Amino acid sequence: xxxxxxxxxxxxxxxxxxxxxxxxxxxxxxxxxxxxxxxxxxxxxxxxxxxxxxxxxxxxxxxxxxxxxxxxxxxxxxxxxxxxxxxxxxxxxxxxxxxxxxxxxxxxxxxxxxxxxxxxxxxxxxxxxxxx
Amino acid sequence: xxxxxxxxxxxxxxxxxxxxxxxxxxxxxxxxxxxxxxxxxxxxxxxxxxxxxxxxxxxxxxxxxxxxxxxxxxxxxxxxxxxxxxxxxxxxxxxxxxxxxxxxxxxxxxxxxxxxxxxxxxxxxxxxxxxxxxxxxxxxxxxxxxxxxxxxxxxxxxxxxxxxxxxxxxxxxxxxxxxxxxxxxxxxxxxxxxxxxxxxxxxxxxxxxxxxxxxxxxxxxxxxxxxxxxxxxxxxxxxxxxxxxxxxxxxxxxxxxxxxxxxxxxxxxxxxxxxxxxxxxxxxxxxxxxxxxxxxxxxxxxxxxxxxxxxxxxxxxxxxxxxxxxxxxxxxxxxxxxxxxxxxxxxxxxxxxxxxxxxxxxxxxxxxxxxxxxxxxxxxxxxxxxxx
Ligand SMILES: [Zn+2]
Numbered sequence: 001x002x003x004x005x006x007x008x009x010x011x012x013x014x015x016x017x018x019x020x021x022x023x024x025x026x027x028x029x030x031x032x033x034x035x036x037x038x039x040x041x042x043x044x045x046x047x048x049x050x051x052x053x054x055x056x057x058x059x060x061x062x063x064x065x066x067x068x069x070x071x072x073x074x075x076x077x078x079x080x081x082x083x084x085x086x087x088x089x090x091x092x093x094x095x096x097x098x099x100x101x102x103x104x105x106x107x108x109x110x111x112x113x114x115x116x117x118x119x120x121x122x123x124x125x126x127x128x129x130x131x132x
Numbered sequence: 133x134x135x136x137x138x139x140x141x142x143x144x145x146x147x148x149x150x151x152x153x154x155x156x157x158x159x160x161x162x163x164x165x166x167x168x169x170x171x172x173x174x175x176x177x178x179x180x181x182x183x184x185x186x187x188x189x190x191x192x193x194x195x196x197x198x199x200x201x202x203x204x205x206x207x208x209x210x211x212x213x214x215x216x217x218x219x220x221x222x223x224x225x226x227x228x229x230x231x232x233x234x235x236x237x238x239x240x241x242x243x244x245x246x247x248x249x250x251x252x253x254x255x256x257x258x259x260x261x262x263x264x265x266x267x268x269x270x271x272x273x274x275x276x277x278x279x280x281x282x283x284x285x286x287x288x289x290x291x292x293x294x295x296x297x298x299x300x301x302x303x304x305x306x307x308x309x310x311x312x313x314x315x316x317x318x319x320x321x322x323x324x325x326x327x328x329x330x331x332x333x334x335x336x337x338x339x340x341x342x343x344x345x346x347x348x349x350x351x352x353x354x355x356x357x358x359x360x361x362x363x364x365x366x367x368x369x370x371x372x373x374x375x376x377x378x379x380x381x382x383x384x385x386x387x388x389x390x391x392x393x394x395x396x397x398x399x400x401x402x403x404x405x406x407x408x409x410x411x412x413x414x415x416x417x418x419x420x421x422x423x424x425x426x427x428x429x430x431x432x433x434x435x436x437x438x439x440x441x442x443x444x445x446x447x448x449x450x451x452x453x454x455x456x457x458x459x460x461x462x463x464x465x466x467x468x469x470x471x472x473x474x475x476x477x478x479x480x481x482x483x484x485x486x487x488x489x490x491x492x493x494x495x496x497x498x499x500x501x502x503x504x505x506x507x508x509x510x511x512x513x514x515x516x517x518x519x520x
Contacts, residue, residue, distance in 0.1 A: 012264070034383045059384075060288075060391075062279035065330035069255070070272040077330070080269045082280060082384045091384045093269035106288050117268045126268035 215260025217504025307464020
């Protein structure tokens with residue numbers, strides 16, 4: 001895997017350890033995503049990485065049928081979602097299990113587990129969400 | 133009055149367009165032809181051009197064009213940040229800024245795209261902001277990025293999906309009647325549209341623009357100078373470029389209200405405030421539609437309709453020239469005129485205002501160029517054939 005050194009490094013390291021870690025401002029308490037080095041609201045540079053449950057709701061989705069480059073490891077069609085994580089409101093990109101090809105519903109409750117997505121020669125840690 | 137209002141103009145236009153992979157020349161050669169055509173259109177010596185502006189990661193650095201054009205002195209070369217078509221209208225504002233500040237006198241706005249030279253546009257756009265969060269979710273293409281937003285607009289905000297079909301049909305209707313369009317002679321087969329293969333839901337094949345090879349160039353000069361050149365000026369009345377708080381490259385964490393939009397709310401607000409115009413003053417819209425839903429969202433953002441009444445406004449009959457009240461994409465738009473990263477929409481804006489369009493809008497005086505929707509940074513501009 002590539003070196004993880006961006007502002008979101010604790011997120012990726014957390015997933016590798018099976019945990020969802022998300023950043024919160026130590027000054028005003030706002031959740032900050034994308035990960036940043038400074039809170040634009042209060043100016044604090046104290047970023048507190050906090051564990052959250054992999055539980056949330058569906059914010060939006062698409063089901064991909066066309067074979068785009070970089071998706072070769074995924075069976076077609078596959079569903080990608082934007083998930084709103086409970087108890088913080090951060091939205092994450094992820095994938096949704098789609099065994100019965102039932103269209104997702106916005107607001108639907110979902111739970112996640114850590115899987116991986118093979119892209120070229122890398123396995124990127126990925127939250128795979130399921131309904132219920 | 134705002135300094136941009138009616139103080140510069142497009143004085144010449146040139147375009148070369150081919151099917152993807154069919155360009156007879158490499159990218160720089162096609163671009164040089166388009167620039168020479170724009171200068172000939174205005175009857176201005178191409179060696180006199182002293183400035184260049186582009187957008188969307190164009191690879192033709194202006195200094196390299198100098199030998200072929202015979203450029204005497206390069207005084208301005210700049211590009212609007214942003215990987216998508218969001219910068220297209222902003223490029224005209226940048227050219228105007230150069231002219232009004234005395235840093236250049238004759239500026240070419242251009243975009244060139246020849247796949248054999250610079251690869252697929254979709255790949256170039258995505259390279260701009262592709263990251264592991266997106267790769268892990270299988271989100272790797274503009275169609276998917278826009279599809280997720282579109283579903284939110286359709287499902288959460290209640291926009292009926294039927295409006296997309298009307299929008300696409302209107303583009304094809306005009307393109308079928310424009311000899312310069314790739315779809316010339318081909319009205320959209322509605323059954324074929326509905327049954328086309330899925331790309332990324334809610335988009336089927338014909339909800340997506342498809343790339344062409346080619347280049348287009350626009351010669352901009354001061355309004356005063358434009359009046360002395362060969363063709364009637366297309367005056368720039370206003371231009372806004374940027375993003376507001378809560379919109380941008382935010383890993384889908386845009387403000388919930390802005391999320392399903394095309395990103396133009398602040399752009400439209402500024403554009404209308406700085407020109408003193410309103411949607412009711414716009415006679416014709418050249419609407420950058422990378423994907424059908426984003427075209428609809430752009431019309432909503434620019435104040436032509438709302439989530440509630442969109443189906444009353446975005447109707448095929450209402451969108452076509454000469455009879456519709458809101459004629460859009462009178463050259464065929466990105467769907468049917470051709471897609472050289474959207475530059476054809478600006479080309480048609482000038483043709484329409486000159487009365488040279490194949491689908492003339494009766495007495496059209498004011499044209500909105502609504503730039504690439506859904507990009508992190510977006511822009512729009514208003515042109516007119518007289519200064520109101
Ligand atoms: Zn803070």
